Amino acid sequence: MSNRGLAFAKPPTIVDVARLADVSKSTVSNVIRNANCVKPEMRARVTQAITAIGYRPNILARQLVLQRTKIFGVVVGDLANPFHAEMAKQIERHASLQGYRVMFVNSQTDMAEAAGLESLLEYRVAGIIFLAHAGMPERTRQLIAGKVPTIFVACKADWGDLVSGDDLQGAKDATRHLVSLGHRRIAYFADPIVEDDADRARRAGYRAVMAEAGLLPIVFHWRRSPPGVLRGNREVTHQEVLHGPKRVTAIFSSNDLGAIELLDWADKLGIKVPEQLSIVGFDDIVLAKLARINLTTVAQPQAKLAELAIDTLARRLAGSLPAPPVRKSVELNMVIRGSTAVPER
Amino acid sequence: MSNRGLAFAKPPTIVDVARLADVSKSTVSNVIRNANCVKPEMRARVTQAITAIGYRPNILARQLVLQRTKIFGVVVGDLANPFHAEMAKQIERHASLQGYRVMFVNSQTDMAEAAGLESLLEYRVAGIIFLAHAGMPERTRQLIAGKVPTIFVACKADWGDLVSGDDLQGAKDATRHLVSLGHRRIAYFADPIVEDDADRARRAGYRAVMAEAGLLPIVFHWRRSPPGVLRGNREVTHQEVLHGPKRVTAIFSSNDLGAIELLDWADKLGIKVPEQLSIVGFDDIVLAKLARINLTTVAQPQAKLAELAIDTLARRLAGSLPAPPVRKSVELNMVIRGSTAVPER
């Protein structure tokens, strides 16, 4: 309601407050920064003046002198991917809760990522959060050097802090679920959009359980262009995988998106899921819950991952974390839905 | 490769460049800002010095003196909603193309939106892009006042620029599609997560075509908590809508998410889509394309919407737009998939 008629008056600055409260700039500064050393009486006078003229500190000025911001740079993969979208949402939420703003840059291509990172660095972000990493690790490391703390969330990290789901355990659970249903020919399908490290860990979990059950591992790779599926470096057809004498009866996909593609695939070939083919995914994206999809999968606790990431980054900034990168992993839980069942006999 | 061993040397400033090139600060400034008035020879000397010491302008300093940034504030709805996620992705992409960075704030609740907006304003964003709007319009307007240009993308706007799909036309097309298939009892399902204005326009399109075909409009509203469906203010059961003598044979949902919920609903009641029930959605989110969903819908050209939004905002900032808010609407196209068919007889 103040300054009616002075619509375009410049916003009040710290000196306006100082003048009104009849103190010096620095005292006002001490008050707004919650410095320990200011007499209650002064503080009261200043706060009063602040509210009286509706003063708000100018973030831009503060940033300049501090040479740092309260902005987190977030390197995000394809937001069209529900897993990434949810991750981005949770990161924004938890950053916001801690008084941080987020600046998103896309990481679809190597080039875009590098440019985005440089930009984030120019803006002097307080920290960088990788939700996906498309660039070359070493180059990225060089770029960020010791400039700002960096945390990788559920994606590859050769350096910097890391929080992620326990992929190994999750994959073991998924594979055990299939084994315990009575499946013998269980394949692992690797979707290339899954980060290398995550894929490796999930595959390792799969292999471990297969070995322990005395079963032969069968590993396939999606290839998106030209579309196809590879076994080792040999191209295989969908027919071959799902029909024929050596067909598999169950598939563990390295992510939900791949699992859903598999579902489409089975539909087209007239193969019934779960009667003739069991499918397990990974991530538990929103899609997986749809009645028409109804996918058994390994859920990633995305809210918890985000919270842990922000918390870790904040602690790192506060200097209350050990020098070497910390790595935290959170437990993953299976969600059993309708895409898995005992094999037909 | 420079400054090995001086790892923590402070980054070079404009005066370092000036000294090296033996010119004044302002000449360097003129060069980096591409001011018209600087002799080629000088320019060369300066550019050379810049690359020699690896100078990068300090954005924070520039922001302080200009009192504005090259950051767009983006008010985004629920990123778990694929429509919003895709919109956010496209906005980031096009902003980035124009040299802008984006700061996302969430707008799930009224409170969160207000707080987010204040924060954006404190950061002196160059403009604000609404991808969703949960707050009270008038309060929001007051907050932003004449501070920064604002654009609404596919959401309510009583003021500020606007770009959106042509909801009226899209809804007409959708309804006509159903009518031309031979449906007579066609309902409109309003999902409350759709912005009021959009909903109104879509409903108007629906009503217009129904009237023109001499059919009775039947309007339902989702209610999320407690879950249910309302007709007027009377609660109706799913049974009542899809079974019984006065059952509808086709539904036009105000968005895809609602349409998919409808699909689940039909599945549970054992009603076959599209044989016994045709469903049309709105938006064409990624989900709609899945083989198991395969939804007929009205597609929103999200990339184009984003491009138009960024472009309009940039032009508004450049002052090359008329004073009153501009409103642009883009044509919507129907995508006919498997959820619609001629009614059973």
Place this chain on the structure above:
DNA sequence: CTGAAAGCGCTAACAC
């Protein structure tokens, strides 16, 4: 505990 003063790195008049 408070005030005076020196910047942070850049832009933009305004002289020369």
Place this chain on the structure above:
DNA sequence: GTGTTAGCGCTTTCAG
């Protein structure tokens, strides 16, 4: 054309 200079609004020594 180019250099000089005065800020932008805040933090932070350093004296008192």
